[in-house]
Amino acid sequence: MSSRILVALRIAAPPEVVFDAFVDDIALWWRPNALFSFTPRSPGVMAFEDGRLVERLASGKVFEVGQIRTWERGARLVFGWRQASFAPGMDTEVEVRFEPVEQGTRVTVEHRGWDSVPTSSVARHGFPDAIFLQRHGDWWRALLTELAERAKSR
Numbered sequence: 001m002s003s004r005i006l007v008a009l010r011i012a013a014p015p016e017v018v019f020d021a022f023v024d025d026i027a028l029w030w031r032p033n034a035l036f037s038f039t040p041r042s043p044g045v046m047a048f049e050d051g052r053l054v055e056r057l058a059s060g061k062v063f064e065v066g067q068i069r070t071w072e073r074g075a076r077l078v079f080g081w082r083q084a085s086f087a088p089g090m091d092t093e094v095e096v097r098f099e100p101v102e103q104g105t106r107v108t109v110e111h112r113g114w115d116s117v118p119t120s121s122v123a124r125h126g127f128p129d130a131i132f133l134q135r136h137g138d139w140w141r142a143l144l145t146e147l148a149e150r151a152k153s154r
Contacts, residue, residue, distance in 0.1 A: 003114035009144040013151040015098040016074035021151040029146040039084040
């Protein structure tokens with residue numbers, strides 16, 4: 001079984017604009033979620049920089065969430081996703097697709113690889129697979145709604 005989250009939202013802006021809002025403005029639209037924080041010291045400020053997604057903490061420390069694996073402006077972005085509690089070998093990946101549709105862009109987020117993170121992991125909060133994936137999917141859906149507002153204002 002492959003544990004993954006798949007959410008999509010239509011945004012009334014061209015793919016390049018939505019992509020740029022996703023990567024350049026992540027600090028403005030990203031909303032932390034206490035259940036899915038990257039470190040015990042989160043939240044910080046999210047940023048794409050130096051080929052990676054990072055969270056800059058108030059202490060000045062930088063937590064690397066993941067390396068950027070694919071960067072196709074206006075089309076596709078793939079990056080790793082780790083929480084500080086992940087053991088070696090636990091690796092999830094986020095793929096974001098930006099597809100032109102009538103009057104805008106369909107943004108699809110696929111967050112895969114959760115089968116590498118055991119149910120007993122603190123990152124899953126003891127939730128069974130279906131409940132964990134549903135809650136995390138709800139968060140991604142809320143994040144895309146924030147992204148849509150940001151993209152429309154560019």
